[in-house]
Amino acid sequence: xxxxxxxxxxxxxxxxxxxxxxxxxxxxxxxxxxxxxxxxxxxxxxxxxxxxxxxxxxxxxxxxxxxxxxxxxxxxxxxxxxxxxxxxxxxxxxxxxxxxxxxxxxxxxxxxxxxxxxxxxxxxxxxxxxxxxxxxxxxxxxxxxxxxxxxxxxxxxxxxxxxxxxxxxxxxxxxxxxxxxxxxxxxxxxxxxxxxxxxxxxxxxxxxxxxxxxxxxxxxxxxxxxxxxxxxxxxxxxxxxxxxxxxxxxxxxxxxxxxxxxxxxxxxxxxxxxxxxxxxxxxxxxxxxxxxxxxxxxxxxxxxxxxxxxxxxxxxxxxxxxxxxxxxxxxxxxxxxxxxxxxxxxxxxxxxxxxxxxxxxxxxxxxxxxxxxxxxxxxxxxxxxxxxxxxxxxxxxxxxxxxxxxxxxxxxxxxxxxxxxxxxxxxxxxxxxxxxxxxxxxxxxxxxxxxxxxxxxxxxxxxxxxxxxxxxxxxxxxxxxxxxxxxxxxxxxxxxxxxxxxxxxxxxxxxxxxxxxxxxxxxxxxxxxxxxxxxxxxxxxxxxxxxxx
Numbered sequence: 001x002x003x004x005x006x007x008x009x010x011x012x013x014x015x016x017x018x019x020x021x022x023x024x025x026x027x028x029x030x031x032x033x034x035x036x037x038x039x040x041x042x043x044x045x046x047x048x049x050x051x052x053x054x055x056x057x058x059x060x061x062x063x064x065x066x067x068x069x070x071x072x073x074x075x076x077x078x079x080x081x082x083x084x085x086x087x088x089x090x091x092x093x094x095x096x097x098x099x100x101x102x103x104x105x106x107x108x109x110x111x112x113x114x115x116x117x118x119x120x121x122x123x124x125x126x127x128x129x130x131x132x133x134x135x136x137x138x139x140x141x142x143x144x145x146x147x148x149x150x151x152x153x154x155x156x157x158x159x160x161x162x163x164x165x166x167x168x169x170x171x172x173x174x175x176x177x178x179x180x181x182x183x184x185x186x187x188x189x190x191x192x193x194x195x196x197x198x199x200x201x202x203x204x205x206x207x208x209x210x211x212x213x214x215x216x217x218x219x220x221x222x223x224x225x226x227x228x229x230x231x232x233x234x235x236x237x238x239x240x241x242x243x244x245x246x247x248x249x250x251x252x253x254x255x256x257x258x259x260x261x262x263x264x265x266x267x268x269x270x271x272x273x274x275x276x277x278x279x280x281x282x283x284x285x286x287x288x289x290x291x292x293x294x295x296x297x298x299x300x301x302x303x304x305x306x307x308x309x310x311x312x313x314x315x316x317x318x319x320x321x322x323x324x325x326x327x328x329x330x331x332x333x334x335x336x337x338x339x340x341x342x343x344x345x346x347x348x349x350x351x352x353x354x355x356x357x358x359x360x361x362x363x364x365x366x367x368x369x370x371x372x373x374x375x376x377x378x379x380x381x382x383x384x385x386x387x388x389x390x391x392x393x394x395x396x397x398x399x400x401x402x403x404x405x406x407x408x409x410x411x412x413x414x415x416x417x418x419x420x421x422x423x424x425x426x427x428x429x430x431x432x433x434x435x436x437x438x439x440x441x442x443x444x445x446x447x448x449x450x451x452x453x454x455x456x457x458x459x460x461x462x463x464x465x466x467x468x469x470x471x472x473x474x475x476x477x478x479x480x481x482x483x484x485x486x487x488x489x490x491x492x493x494x495x496x497x498x499x500x501x502x503x504x505x506x507x508x509x510x511x512x513x514x515x516x517x518x519x520x521x522x523x524x525x526x527x528x529x530x531x532x533x534x535x536x537x538x539x540x541x542x543x544x545x546x547x548x549x
Contacts, residue, residue: 034088034095035175040065048283050082050158058169063100063139068171074164081170082158085115088180089155094147095177097129101159102139103168109134110162113142117152125149129157139171190248193346196241198225205340208240208318209233219339221258221299226341229319235334240277240318243345249310252348252409255289256303257319261338262296269295269444270333271322271473274302278312290405291322291473293444299341305348305409317345322473324436397470399448400455408469408477415521422513422521425466426484429528430458430492432474433505433539434546442502450474454506457495461487477525485510503546507536 037045039057047069049055058070071080089095101111112131118124130144148155157175161168196203202215205227214228229239247253259272273291277284290304308315319340324330395407403411415421432454439447451474458468458478466480478484485508492506509532511524518524540546 032179033174033176034179035083035085035173037069037173038065038171039067039069042067044069047081047083048279049079050156050160051076051079053079055081061102061104061139061169063102063171065171068102068169070167070169071159072167074161074167077162077164078158078160079164080159080161080168082156083173085155085157085175087182088175089148089152090178090180091148091152092150093178094145095175096143096145097157097175098141098143099159099173100139100141100171101132101134101168102171103134103136103161103166105136105163105166107136109136109166109168111140111142111168112160112162113144114158114160115146115148116156116158117149118154119149119151134168190246192350193344194246196343197223198227198341199223200225202227202239203241205239205241207237208316208320209237211237213239216339219260219262221260221341223341226339228337228339230337232335232337235321235323235330237335238318238320239340240316242314242316244278244313244315246345247308247315248347249308249312252305252307252413254303254305254344254346254348254351255317256301256342256344258299258301258341258343259292259294259319259338260297260299260341261294261336263336265332266296266336267333269293270336272300272302272319272338273322274304274317274319276306276308276315276317278308278315280309280311280313284314288472304405307409307413317343322436400452400470402455402459402468402470402476405469405471408471411467411469411479412521412525419513419519422524424481425513426480426482427511427524427528428478428480428484428488429509429525429532430454430476430478430488431507431532431536433507433536434503434543435474437546438502446502449500450502450504453495453500453504457491457506458488461491477528503543505539505543507532507539509533509535 037047039062042057044055044057047055049071053071053074055069055071058068059066062068069081074080097113099113103109103111110131111134113129115127115129116124117127127146127149129146130142132140132142134140159168159170196205198205198215198220202213205213207213209232211232212230214230215225216228217225218228220226227239229237232238255274257274261270270293271291272294274289276287276289278287279285287306289306290302292300292302294300294302302319321334321336321338324334395403397404415425432450435447435450438450451470454474454476455468455470458476461484462468462478462480465482466478466484469477469479471477478488488508488510492508496505498504509528509530511518511527511531513519513524518527
């Protein structure tokens with residue numbers, strides 16, 4: 001997967017409100033050293049990872065002093081340590097760069113120092129600062145001068161190595177030149193609702209990775225125009241827009257978008273995903289808002305609620321097709337072109353208020369009808385009962401009869417603020433394995449059957465002791481007042497052995513409240529997710545014939 005394009009619009013836009021005055025960076029007078037990092041103070045400062053892997057201070061080798069910065073766990077050549085420079089550089093100015101690099105590989109490796117720019121339109125470009133062949137066990141200097149692009153509104157420097165399988169270190173990083181002119185603080189006015197109908201232009205939606213986003217009048221959900229995502233090279237490619245200045249952190253928002261695709265080369269239905277990408281403390285996360293199976297030739301709404309945490313930066317909303325197993329062969333369906341129209345972002349409270357107004361109107365009409373139609377009281381009673389059932393269904397997933405994501409978000413907010421309830425509950429995350437394989441080889445009906453089968457198994461186990469929530473296409477969250485780990489694992493193993501015409505397995509993760517390790521609901525769910533992922537990889541390794549989802 002080309003994550004060099006994927007790191008895209010997110011980490012490069014990390015915002016800081018002043019020059020670095022962290023332990024490894026300082027902003028002095030003009031024509032001075034504006035970055036000076038030797039890591040001997042045992043602080044990472046604002047250094048983060050670019051694209052993946054991890055960074056840590058290392059005392060086993062240093063160019064000077066006793067500490068350097070080491071990058072580990074790399075899977076792609078471009079991955080390495082990165083430093084955001086938004087408030088360091090003046091566009092158009094020239095800066096002097098100097099740094100030292102080191103590795104303990106088995107041969108000479110090429111290490112490069114690169115700067116990434118983002119312009120006003122969200123377009124990305126890269127320029128090499130310096131590059132050199134580095135002998136094993138020898139600290140090697142990289143040094144050069146570079147003029148910062150006139151169009152840059154955001155910039156990021158990072159180191160990369162030609163061998164994705166080795167760890168490497170950096171030390172004594174200095175950048176000299178004119179200190180950046182302080183940027184005026186921007187006052188953000190958050191609206192209650194944003195509506196994007198693309199009637200006049202793309203409304204600052206751009207390409208996520210190597211693809212194109214086109215403003216078109218060929219199809220539209222309403223009006224005359226939409227945006228068209230085409231020339232995609234990966235499943236994660238899709239239209240994206242930055243929304244950091246549109247939403248308030250720690251407040252629930254409702255997201256909605258209409259999607260449509262057509263073309264004889266594509267299947268009759270395909271799963272689409274609406275997601276948020278953001279970074280917290282330099283770590284980038286990808287978060288599903290909602291996914292939906294879209295029928296070819298039919299505009300379909302994808303919608304859901306999500307609360308972005310405090311401290312989140314570089315928040316982008318994007319729409320893509322369903323993910324597939326890494327390294328799996330991409331098909332025409334995986335890279336299909338599609339249309340997006342009528343995107344809405346609204347405060348959840350506003351949506352609920354509007355729903356309450358509608359409900360009040362319904363109740364008012366019902367009351368008037370009761371006053372006038374006393375003779376048909378039984379009929380009115382039945383209708384009220386039907387309305388009550390309809391309101392209940394707002395929180396129920398139609399396919400599995402489990403609670404849906406809307407209900408889960410509400411419950412999650414409740415538990416996040418009530419530690420006492422957490423102490424008496426048991427939690428599990430469960431995910432159906434091989435769903436993509438089932439859909440591709442046995443049809444979507446079997447895929448739906450596998451999801452329903454999982455839901456029914458969990459419902460039978462949880463019973464009246466708790467609740468089950470379908471939070472994604474094939475993912476469920478279980479909450480119970482009784483221990484559930486052993487029973488879920490035992491039933492999942494038994495169910496796997498029952499042949500219903502397709503492979504079936506459920507990956508599971510479990511956690512309970514712990515005042516030191518898992519003191520909040522979000523930390524409990526994170527631990528469940530981590531354990532579930534490990535279980536999922538174990539199942540895949542034991543069933544490689546079904547490894548493509």
